[in-house]
Amino acid sequence: MGIIVGVNEGRETAMSVHRQDQLEFTSGSPQHTESLGRLLGQLLQAGDVICLSGDLGAGKTVYSRGIGAGWGAEPPLTSPTYNLVHEHRRAVDDSRLFHIDCYRVNGPGDADSIGLDDILDSTATALLEWPERIQTVLPSARLWIDILDGGGSQRHFVCQACGDRYVTLLARYRQLAGRSHHDHVDSRSRGLMDYSKKSQS
Numbered sequence: 001m002g003i004i005v006g007v008n009e010g011r012e013t014a015m016s017v018h019r020q021d022q023l024e025f026t027s028g029s030p031q032h033t034e035s036l037g038r039l040l041g042q043l044l045q046a047g048d049v050i051c052l053s054g055d056l057g058a059g060k061t062v063y064s065r066g067i068g069a070g071w072g073a074e075p076p077l078t079s080p081t082y083n084l085v086h087e088h089r090r091a092v093d094d095s096r097l098f099h100i101d102c103y104r105v106n107g108p109g110d111a112d113s114i115g116l117d118d119i120l121d122s123t124a125t126a127l128l129e130w131p132e133r134i135q136t137v138l139p140s141a142r143l144w145i146d147i148l149d150g151g152g153s154q155r156h157f158v159c160q161a162c163g164d165r166y167v168t169l170l171a172r173y174r175q176l177a178g179r180s181h182h183d184h185v186d187s188r189s190r191g192l193m194d195y196s197k198k199s200q201s
């Protein structure tokens with residue numbers, strides 16, 4: 001069991017973390033979402049699969065843009081709605097990051113036609129919007145993030161780690177994001193919260 005520090009409406013709260021495979025937090029602005037994405041992007045490794053689920057306009061692409069920036073993507077991430085798959089590289093090494101929009105992908109047959117199997121079998125990092133469209137072809141080990149529109153500029157993030165690699169990734173994200181909220185200047189935004197304790201009670 002670990003301790004994290006979160007910020008809830010201006011008050012700092014230390015909380016026990018009972019579920020190492022879950023993390024929840026709320027963003028109060030697109031900039032906040034992007035900065036939280038940037039922190040995750042810094043932690044990604046070859047072969048990681050990150051699934052971003054949420055309704056139209058939830059903030060998947062805004063969050064992805066941050067993830068891409070943190071990873072070091074060239075060119076910067078934009079919405080892959082029309083091309084479905086965008087391939088990115090970075091200056092520091094040979095890694096590739098694929099940003100995929102599955103909104104118009106209907107099942108495994110379609111997934112084949114955009115080369116999804118090859119992407120998932122490769123050492124590339126994969127970032128998927130609308131992953132629920134292709135559930136059956138996704139690896140069971142992954143980080144799944146649901147983004148819920150809380151009204152106005154509030155977006156609630158629910159992260160679920162499936163598999164050891166992603167539990168480790170989430171632990172590092174929790175640490176990094178928790179620390180960054182000490183420096184976060186947007187007092188209108190609620191910071192990182194870990195609600196996992198709630199799900200235990």
Ligand SMILES: Nc1ncnc2c1ncn2[C@@H]1O[C@H](COP(=O)(O)OP(=O)(O)OP(=O)(O)O)[C@@H](O)[C@H]1O
Nearest residue numbers: 027028029030033056057058059060061062153155
């Ligand atoms: N806290 C927030 N985080 C992210 N986006 C926000 C937030 N508040 C407002 N927004 C707005 O919500 C919209 C999110 O758009 P975005 O393209 O990221 O959604 P999406 O989930 O990728 O949608 P789609 O399924 O159409 O691809 C943007 O217009 C953004 O400015």
Ligand SMILES: [Mg+2]
Nearest residue numbers: 060061079129
């Ligand atoms: Mg999008």
